[in-house]
Amino acid sequence: MPQPLIDHLARAATFYRDQLLSSPHAIAYLKSRGVRGDTAARFRLGYAPAGFQALRAAFPDYGDPALQTAGLVAMNDAGRRYDRFRDRVMFPILDDAGDVIGFGGRVLEGDGPKYLNSPETPVFQKGRVLFGLTQAADAIAATSTVFVVEGYLDVVSLAQHGVQNAVATLGTATTGQHVERLLSLARQVVFCFDGDDAGRRAAARALEVCLPHVTDAVSISFLFLPREHDPDSFVRAKGADAFHDLATEAASLEGFFLANAMQGSSLEHAEGRARLVALAKPGLQQIVAPALLRRLLDALALHTRFTAAELAELCDLQNNLRCSIDRQ
Structure with missing residues (x-):
């Protein structure tokens, strides 16, 4: 089903772009943020009108289930469909092929979240995608x-x-x-x-x-x-x-990493130094880069009065290091 969704999202992006060109309200907002016309064109910025069903102008079959699957349309408790994005500057989110797979919308005024993203869909998972x-x-x-x-x-x-x-x-x-x-x-x-x-x-x-x-x-x-x-x-x-x-x-x-781990620890006392080791341990155990891990252990050794080898043992890091640590 992805291709129909991609087609619908492309049509919506074109609709939003055309709406921006005829919306002094949205253009004024972008100008107030210093965005030039060529930059808006490069990022294919658009505008979602304030109406609850403005996308009817782009999709004659507003009841098409794919519009909801694509995240363009939502449904209220009474079963009435409405545009998910309304009165927002629209930022199309693209995949590697340059196809629109979702949107971010910035509200211009009124209630609602400042930014609204497309929901998770078969073509859009925000934990995998990077805008721009x-x-x-x-x-x-x-x-x-x-x-x-x-x-x-x-x-x-x-x-x-x-x-x-x-x-x-x-x-x-x-x-x-x-x-x-x-x-x-x-x-x-x-x-x-x-x-x-x-x-x-x-x-x-x-x-x-x-x-x-x-x-x-x-x-x-x-x-x-x-x-x-x-x-x-x-x-x-x-x-x-x-x-x-x-x-x-x-x-x-x-x-x-060191600044975060050391925050709030009083290193003048043994308890504070032990606390530093305890706070650093979970992060150290995640590191698989041996040179980075060795540098961190050497740095922590200066602050904790343990040797790097002792810290490696205390934090169960032998498998992470993949190299021997000289015991002093």
């Missing part, structure tokens, strides 16, 4: 670097200002499938988060997901923006050069 990857593919290949951000507009704004190798995780937490895909495309993955507490928590989750997938041949780092900025506002205020300069200060996976 089709547009970023050439730049990622040329630089072997990819920036991972959290929002659709972050990707669009970065690309417009010259940072072409950015993708987003569709407003969901980073998954192992995301990480595997990113590492298959680039040797350097830079996760970029807002500098607030929520951004730190999101980064910690991303770190946890990365640990089983990182190898010694790749680099994963974590870039935190100033607290008052997200990637969109930062690049609009300061430009691409400032963004790249800040990226050189991104925390390495090793450094961020």
Whole structure:
């Protein structure tokens, strides 16, 4: 059944694009966010009208069950169909072939969640998909670097200002499938988060997901923006050069792991050092990159007064290391 769904999603994307061109309301919003017309065209942005059944204009058979399967139409408790996306700027989500497989919609005003994604469908699983990857593919290949951000507009704004190798995780937490895909495309993955507490928590989750997938041949780092900025506002205020300069200060996976594990532990006392080992242990056990694991053990040894060999034993890491550790 996927091809009928792809056809319906393509028709909906065309409809939303045409609606954007005739919607001063939506155009004004995009202009207020600094999005140029050529950028909107590159990302195939559109607009879902406010009406409950606006898609009737694109689909004469509004009762087609495939519209619901594709996530374009929903049904209320009374059995009445309605458009899932209403009065939203629409961001088509593409697969590797460039086909539309889902949408993200940003509300312009009124109630409802700020962003709404397509539901899981036979062609769209958000834990596997990265927004903007089709547009970023050439730049990622040329630089072997990819920036991972959290929002659709972050990707669009970065690309417009010259940072072409950015993708987003569709407003969901980073998954192992995301990480595997990113590492298959680039040797350097830079996760970029807002500098607030929520951004730190999101980064910690991303770190946890990365640990089983990182190898010694790749680099994963974590870039935190100033607290008052997200990637969109930062690049609009300061430009691409400032963004790249800040990226050189991104925390390495090793450094961020240690900072996370050490947070809240008083290393002046044996109890605090034991707590650090206990907090680090689950993450260490996930790591299969032997050189990275050895560096982390050496660093932890400096803070805990255990030797690297003792830490490996305490954390049951012999199988992870795949190499001998000299006992001192």
